Amino acid sequence: MDARSPTTIHFEDLLPTMADKLGGEGLIKELCNGFQLLMDGKKGLITFDSLKKKSALLGLQDFQDEEIKSMIKEGDLDGDGALNQLEFCMLMFRLSPELTGGAGRLLEEAFPQI
Ligand SMILES: [Ca+2]
Numbered sequence: 184m185d186a187r188s189p190t191t192i193h194f195e196d197l198l199p200t201m202a203d204k205l206g207g208e209g210l211i212k213e214l215c216n217g218f219q220l221l222m223d224g225k226k227g228l229i230t231f232d233s234l235k236k237k238s239a240l241l242g243l244q245d246f247q248d249e250e251i252k253s254m255i256k257e258g259d260l261d262g263d264g265a266l267n268q269l270e271f272c273m274l275m276f277r278l279s280p281e282l283t284g285g286a287g288r289l290l291e292e293a294f295p296q297i
Pocket of ligand 1: 258259260261262263264265266267270
């Protein structure tokens with residue numbers, strides 16, 4: 184039995200299931216859909232404020248401020264303090280150890296410009 188509350192859903196918990204169902208290409212598409220859901224509509228980026236507000240709307244309200252901050256800090260590759268779509272997708276892969284085996288190859292296929 185899972186000791187965690189069933190209402191507590193984290194991205195990393197969802198990823199293996201999503202990967203099984205969707206395959207690599209579908210997973211990347213879903214991750215990018217997640218970006219659309221979580222981003223600040225005006226800026227086109229995921230910011231601390233948008234992540235906090237949208238994650239609550241999506242039932243992910245158990246995120247603490249510190250978790251949100253560290254998530255953005257960890258994913259922010261260009262140092263602008265927010266996550267763009269690519270940064271978000273790469274962070275989602277990094278947060279899911281189960282996927283790391285194929286993540287690099289999948290990302291190369293999805294984002295050949297890297
Ligand atoms: Ca950034």
